[in-house]
Amino acid sequence: MSINIWIVVAGDPAVGNLIDTARSLGGQVCAAVVGSRVVADTVAAGGVDKVVWFGEPGKAPVEAFATAAADVIEATPGVVLGASRASDRVLLGAVAARLQAPVLTAPSSVSAEGDTLVVTRSIFSGIAEETVTVSGPVAVVLDGGPIPVANPAGGSALMEEVSAVTLGMTVVETHSSDFEQVDLGAAPRVVGIGRGLKAPGDLAMIEALAKASRSEVACSRPLAEGLDWLHKDRYIGVSGQHIAPEVYFAIGISGQLQHMVGVRGATTIVAINSDPNALVFTEADYCLVGDLYSIVPALTDALR
Amino acid sequence: MKIVVAYKWAPNPQDASVGVDGAVDWSRAKPGISEYDPVAIELARRLAEATGGEVIALTAGPKSVDASMARKAALSRGFDRAVIVADDALEGAGTTELAAVLAAAVRHIGDVDVVITGDSSVDVGAKMVPTVLAGQLGWPAVAEVTAVSGSDPAAGLLRVERAITGGTQVLEITGPAVLAASTDAAVPRVPGMRDILAAGKKPVETLEVPALDVPASGTTVTVTATARPDLKARKGQLIDTADPAAAAAELVAALRADGAI
Ligand SMILES: Cc1cc2nc3c(=O)[nH]c(=O)nc-3n(C[C@H](O)[C@H](O)[C@H](O)COP(=O)(O)OP(=O)(O)OC[C@H]3O[C@@H](n4cnc5c(N)ncnc54)[C@H](O)[C@@H]3O)c2cc1C
Ligand SMILES: Nc1ncnc2c1ncn2[C@@H]1O[C@H](COP(=O)(O)O)[C@@H](O)[C@H]1O
Numbered sequence: 001m002s003i004n005i006w007i008v009v010a011g012d013p014a015v016g017n018l019i020d021t022a023r024s025l026g027g028q029v030c031a032a033v034v035g036s037r038v039v040a041d042t043v044a045a046g047g048v049d050k051v052v053w054f055g056e057p058g059k060a061p062v063e064a065f066a067t068a069a070a071d072v073i074e075a076t077p078g079v080v081l082g083a084s085r086a087s088d089r090v091l092l093g094a095v096a097a098r099l100q101a102p103v104l105t106a107p108s109s110v111s112a113e114g115d116t117l118v119v120t121r122s123i124f125s126g127i128a129e130e131t132v133t134v135s136g137p138v139a140v141v142l143d144g145g146p147i148p149v150a151n152p153a154g155g156s157a158l159m160e161e162v163s164a165v166t167l168g169m170t171v172v173e174t175h176s177s178d179f180e181q182v183d184l185g186a187a188p189r190v191v192g193i194g195r196g197l198k199a200p201g202d203l204a205m206i207e208a209l210a211k212a213s214r215s216e217v218a219c220s221r222p223l224a225e226g227l228d229w230l231h232k233d234r235y236i237g238v239s240g241q242h243i244a245p246e247v248y249f250a251i252g253i254s255g256q257l258q259h260m261v262g263v264r265g266a267t268t269i270v271a272i273n274s275d276p277n278a279l280v281f282t283e284a285d286y287c288l289v290g291d292l293y294s295i296v297p298a299l300t301d302a303l304r
Numbered sequence: 305m306k307i308v309v310a311y312k313w314a315p316n317p318q319d320a321s322v323g324v325d326g327a328v329d330w331s332r333a334k335p336g337i338s339e340y341d342p343v344a345i346e347l348a349r350r351l352a353e354a355t356g357g358e359v360i361a362l363t364a365g366p367k368s369v370d371a372s373m374a375r376k377a378a379l380s381r382g383f384d385r386a387v388i389v390a391d392d393a394l395e396g397a398g399t400t401e402l403a404a405v406l407a408a409a410v411r412h413i414g415d416v417d418v419v420i421t422g423d424s425s426v427d428v429g430a431k432m433v434p435t436v437l438a439g440q441l442g443w444p445a446v447a448e449v450t451a452v453s454g455s456d457p458a459a460g461l462l463r464v465e466r467a468i469t470g471g472t473q474v475l476e477i478t479g480p481a482v483l484a485a486s487t488d489a490a491v492p493r494v495p496g497m498r499d500i501l502a503a504g505k506k507p508v509e510t511l512e513v514p515a516l517d518v519p520a521s522g523t524t525v526t527v528t529a530t531a532r533p534d535l536k537a538r539k540g541q542l543i544d545t546a547d548p549a550a551a552a553a554e555l556v557a558a559l560r561a562d563g564a565i
Binding site: 063067090094095099103105118125126127128131136141167171179256265270288289297 | 437444463468477478488523525535536538
C-alpha cells in the first residue's frame with residue numbers, strides 16, 4: 001500500500017496485533033503513541049517505522065490527547081488501526097471524526113489490494129459477515145493483541161516528540177482492586193455460568209466443578225457487569241472474551257446470540273439449563289435439561 | 305445543566321434471520337430502545353436532579369425512529385423533550401455518518417453541557433458512536449463511565465467516575481463532554497402509567513438531515529460480499545437428567561469417548 005498506515009496507542013502497549021496487521025498491508029507504519037516514554041519505546045522497538053509521541057501525560061488521562069492525535073494524523077491521513085479497549089476507542093473515534101472516515105469493527109481479515117483496503121468483518125453481533133473494499137481514509141477497530149516483542153536485530157523506529165494541547169481533563173483519583181488475572185483464551189476447558197446461579201456463594205459449587213474438570217471459570221455478561229460476582233475479564237461474548245476451548249460448559253446461561261458468539265469456536269459445548277426451550281440447546285453438543293443445582297454436583301463427583 | 309442523552313431505536317439481531325447468502329432480514333425483529341441506553345438515561349436524570357436542568361432525548365435514524373410508539377417509549381423515561389433526526393437517508397448509515405448527524409443536532413440544540421450515551425447499540429454494537437461524536441464536536445470523551453456529577457456545574461466542571469482494568473478512576477473534566485455509560489452504571493427506573501401518559505405531551509422537534517450541517521465523507525465503502533458465518537454442526541444430543549448421577553456418568557463417558565476430557 002502506498003497510502004499511510006497509522007496505529008493509535010492509548011497508554012497500553014498491548015498492540016502487537018495492530019502492528020502485525022499494519023505491517024501485513026505493506027507500507028510505512030506510523031504509530032501515534034499517547035502514554036509514558038516506556039510505552040512509546042516499547043512500540044518503537046516492536047516493528048513500526050516511526051513513532052509520534054506526545055510526551056509524558058502527567059495527570060492528564062489518555063483521552064485528553066484525542067484532539068492532538070487527530071491533528072497529527074490529519075496531516076497524512078490513511079488507514080488507521082486502533083484497539084478495542086475503552087481509551088483506544090476514544091482516540092480512534094477522534095481521528096475518525098477528523099478524517100470523516102468510516103469505522104469498521106470486528107474484522108476477521110484485513111488486506112490491501114493496491115490502494116484499497118479489503119476488510120472481511122462480522123456484523124450485527126456475528127449473525128452475518130461482510131467483505132468491503134474501502135478507498136480513502138478509514139478507521140479499523142481490532143483486538144490489540146499482546147505487547148509486541150522487541151525486534152531481535154535491535155534497532156528501533158524513529159521517534160518524534162510533539163507537544164500536545166490537551167483537552168481539559170484531569171485524573172483526580174485512581175483506585176485499584178486486586179483481581180486474579182486469567183487467560184481464558186489459553187484454557188482447554190471453560191465452565192461458563194450465567195444468571196441461573198442464584199447467589200454469589202454458589203460460585204463455590206461452580207469452582208468445584210472447574211477444579212474437577214481442570215477448567216477455568218467464565219460467565220455471561222450480567223454476572224460480571226451488574227451483579228459483579230466475577231471480574232469483567234471473565235465474561236464471554238460479543239463485548240467480552242472470544243474463546244475456542246475444547247469443551248465449554250454453559251451452565252444456567254440462556255444462550256443469547258451476544259453470549260454464544262464468544263464460544264462458537266469451542267470444539268464441544270455442553271449446556272445445562274432448566275428451560276427445555278433455552279436457546280443454548282440449539283448450539284450445544286450435549287444437552288442436559290434440568291436444575292443446575294442437582295446436575296453440577298453430580299457432574300463434579302463423576303469427574304473426580 | 306443542559307443534558308442530552310443519545311439513544312438508539314433499533315432491533316436485536318437475535319430476532320433477525322439471515323439467508324444463506326448472508327442477507328439480513330429484520331422484518332420480524334421489533335425495534336426498541338437499545339438495551340443499555342436506559343442506563344444512560346438514568347445517569348442523566350440523576351445528574352439533572354442533583355444540578356437542576358433539563359434532559360433532552362436525541363436520536364437519529366430512518367423515519368421509523370419518529371413513529372409514535374418509538375417517541376413514547378423514549379419520552380416516558382423521564383425526558384423533558386426530544387430532538388429526533390428522522391430521515392430515510394439514514395437507513396443503514398454507518399457509525400461516522402450517524403455520529404456526524406448527532407453532532408450537528410447537538411450543535412443545533414445549542415449550549416449543551418454534556419451528552420450521555422449507552423455502552424453499545426444492540427444492533428451495531430461498535431461502541432464507537434460516542435467517541436466519534438465527541439471527535440466531531442472536539443469535546444472530551446470517556447467510556448465505561450460509572451457515575452457523573454457536576455463538581456462545579458456553573459464553571460462547567462464535571463466529576464466523572466469510570467471503570468479501568470482492575471479498578472476505578474475519578475476524572476475532572478471541563479465540559480462540555482461526551483460520556484458513554486458502562487452497562488452497570490445505574491439501574492434504570494421502569495416507567496409507570498403516569499410517565500407513559502405524560503410522554504404524549506412532551507415537546508418533540510423532528511428534523512431531517514438537510515436541515516443540519518453534516519460534513520461529507522470522502523471515503524467510499526463498497527460491500528463486495530456477504531455471508532452467513534459457517535457455524536460448527538452441533539450434535540444436539542439430549543441426556544436424560546431424571547437421575548443426575550446417571551446423567552453425569554453418561555456425559556463424562558461421552559466426553560471421554562470424544563477425547564474432550
Ligand atoms: C450490545 C449487547 C452486547 C452484549 N454483549 C454480551 C456479551 O459479550 N456477553 C454476554 O454474556 N452477554 C452479552 N449481552 C447480553 C445478552 O444479550 C444476554 O442478556 C445475556 O447473555 C444473558 O445472560 P444469562 O444467560 O446469564 O442470563 P438469562 O438470559 O437471564 O438466562 C439465565 C438462564 O438460566 C436458566 N436457569 C435459571 N435457573 C436455573 C437452574 N436452577 N438450573 C439451570 N438453569 C437455570 C434459565 O432458564 C435461563 O435460560 C449483550 C447484550 C447487548 C445488547
Ligand atoms: N442512531 C443513533 N442515535 C442516537 N444515539 C445513538 C445512535 N447510534 C448509537 N447511539 C448511541 O451510541 C451508543 C453506542 O452505539 P454503537 O457505537 O452503535 O455501539 C448507543 O448506546 C447510543 O447511546
